[in-house]
Amino acid sequence: MTTVIKGGTIVTADLTYKADILIDGETIAAIGPDLSGDTVIDASGAYVMPGGIDPHTHMEMPFMGTYAAEDFDTGTAAALSGGTTMAVDFCLPSPGQGLIDALQQWYQKAGKARTDYSFHMAITWWDKQVFDEMPKVVEEGINTFKHFMAYKGALMVNDDEMFASFQRCAELGAMPLVHAENGDVVASLQQRLMAEGNNGPEAHAFSRPPEVEGEAVNRAIMIADQAGVPLYVVHVSCEQAHEAIRRARANGMRVYGEPLVQHLVLDESEYFNADWDYAARRVMSPPFRNRKHQDSLWAGLASGSLQVVATDHCAFTTEQKRMGLGDFTKIPNGTGGLEDRLPVLWTHGVTTGRLTMNEFVAVTSTNIAKILNIYPKKGAILPGADADLIVWDPSATKTIAASRQKSIIDYNVFEGVEVTGLPAITLSRGRVAYKDGEVLAGRGDGRFVERAAGAPVNKALSTWKELTAPRRVERSGIPAGV
Ligand SMILES: NC(=O)NCCC(=O)O
Ligand SMILES: [Zn+2]
Numbered sequence: 001m002t003t004v005i006k007g008g009t010i011v012t013a014d015l016t017y018k019a020d021i022l023i024d025g026e027t028i029a030a031i032g033p034d035l036s037g038d039t040v041i042d043a044s045g046a047y048v049m050p051g052g053i054d055p056h057t058h059m060e061m062p063f064m065g066t067y068a069a070e071d072f073d074t075g076t077a078a079a080l081s082g083g084t085t086m087a088v089d090f091c092l093p094s095p096g097q098g099l100i101d102a103l104q105q106w107y108q109k110a111g112k113a114r115t116d117y118s119f120h121m122a123i124t125w126w127d128k129q130v131f132d133e134m135p136k137v138v139e140e141g142i143n144t145f146k147h148f149m150a151y152k153g154a155l156m157v158n159d160d161e162m163f164a165s166f167q168r169c170a171e172l173g174a175m176p177l178v179h180a181e182n183g184d185v186v187a188s189l190q191q192r193l194m195a196e197g198n199n200g201p202e203a204h205a206f207s208r209p210p211e212v213e214g215e216a217v218n219r220a221i222m223i224a225d226q227a228g229v230p231l232y233v234v235h236v237s238c239e240q241a242h243e244a245i246r247r248a249r250a251n252g253m254r255v256y257g258e259p260l261v262q263h264l265v266l267d268e269s270e271y272f273n274a275d276w277d278y279a280a281r282r283v284m285s286p287p288f289r290n291r292k293h294q295d296s297l298w299a300g301l302a303s304g305s306l307q308v309v310a311t312d313h314c315a316f317t318t319e320q321k322r323m324g325l326g327d328f329t330k331i332p333n334g335t336g337g338l339e340d341r342l343p344v345l346w347t348h349g350v351t352t353g354r355l356t357m358n359e360f361v362a363v364t365s366t367n368i369a370k371i372l373n374i375y376p377k378k379g380a381i382l383p384g385a386d387a388d389l390i391v392w393d394p395s396a397t398k399t400i401a402a403s404r405q406k407s408i409i410d411y412n413v414f415e416g417v418e419v420t421g422l423p424a425i426t427l428s429r430g431r432v433a434y435k436d437g438e439v440l441a442g443r444g445d446g447r448f449v450e451r452a453a454g455a456p457v458n459k460a461l462s463t464w465k466e467l468t469a470p471r472r473v474e475r476s477g478i479p480a481g482v
């Protein structure tokens with residue numbers, strides 16, 4: 001069974017050109033002029049791009065006394081309607097729980113996914129069992145390990161645990177990820193603000209200033225450098241964090257930074273809204289920042305010092321957010337965005353000239369496919385690649401509204417934002433998974449994507465670290481062994 005996408009303009013991370021795409025089964029078979037197939041998709045006037053990959057989601061995340069309301073079924077339906085064909089979620093072992101045991105639970109949850117998916121494994125506690133299980137996680141096809149430097153008393157790990165885990169990642173050819181905020185300082189600021197009667201959602205932002213993020217990013221980078229491992233920093237929200245990444249990269253360190261579409265477009269004024277529900281729905285960590293920080297993130301994407309735009313989709317209902325009435329530290333942290341990432345980024349990035357179309361593809365798909373070592377299976381339009389594709393209508397418009405979204409929650413942080421540029425059709429491994437407002441992929445159609453360890457960047461860095469490792473100087477006249 002073959003399908004041909006005819007008459008479109010192909011946009012990849014490095015090229016824009018007119019050609020047809022022939023799909024045979026699940027993969028791209030040929031690219032060129034005048035191709036024919038059993039089924040024809042007319043893409044005239046449209047761009048054909050690799051499907052989006054969101055490397056940062058939390059479906060059904062157990063967090064802050066509740067579970068994220070969005071599950072793999074509704075979350076991946078939302079993803080497809082916004083042009084995203086793969087999500088990477090976080091497997092979170094509870095304290096004392098084995099990594100493989102937790103992974104079985106996440107496989108269960110993800111069984112209902114409509115898009116392809118993968119997991120990052122979180123290191124939420126540390127002892128010999130975790131150390132011993134890390135290679136088994138890698139054998140399962142997971143090459144990334146997440147570390148929370150915040151959420152003290154819950155998910156947070158300390159520097160010694162992080163250093164031990166980073167060294168283990170280096171041995172395994174895996175890559176550590178960090179949520180970088182100084183959890184001790186945040187906890188102390190939270191206590192102080194509450195004691196002063198500052199208990200509303202705006203205090204969430206006061207308790208997590210850019211400095212706590214910048215400090216933690218810098219610390220994680222230095223620890224990774226000492227461990228000899230590349231590092232990926234999730235939800236980079238501010239200039240202080242970006243500056244640390246930029247500086248490290250300029251010094252030859254292998255560090256990647258991931259801003260979220262929310263931080264690029266929404267600012268801290270959201271927390272000062274007089275409506276408690278409105279402000280609480282936007283509580284996430286790190287919080288939204290000001291225009292200066294947003295400009296820094298956009299510049300990072302354009303210049304290459306930041307590589308990926310994600311969502312950190314972690315969607316709680318208004319009722320769940322109200323767990324924090326009277327105490328902002330109890331508002332479940334997280335916002336949605338999976339459905340809106342591509343249209344919002346296109347509107348605020350490509351149509352404004354802050355990003356080229358090719359940069360758009362790079363930061364929504366190709367770069368993360370390379371970082372996660374699944375390129376060119378994902379993130380590419382090449383013969384042999386999975387046919388995860390978007391037929392993108394650059395003139396289609398809509399006003400974002402919770403009442404019309406696929407996501408299960410009762411609000412949308414982008415409510416009222418007008419977007420120009422939408423997927424007309426999303427294909428997942430060759431099948432039309434979304435078309436004309438309807439999700440056609442079934443519950444459970446998604447597949448787990450294995451990601452091998454030992455990516456080229458890991459090999460390059462370990463080679464360099466070995467070459468430049470401290471070595472004993474052998475001196476004449478001194479007996480051997482002394
Ligand atoms: N970001 C956020 O507020 N919630 C999800 C968990 C995390 O990524 O920190
Ligand atoms: Zn985080």
Ligand SMILES: [Zn+2]
Nearest residue numbers: 056058312314
């Ligand atoms: Zn997250």
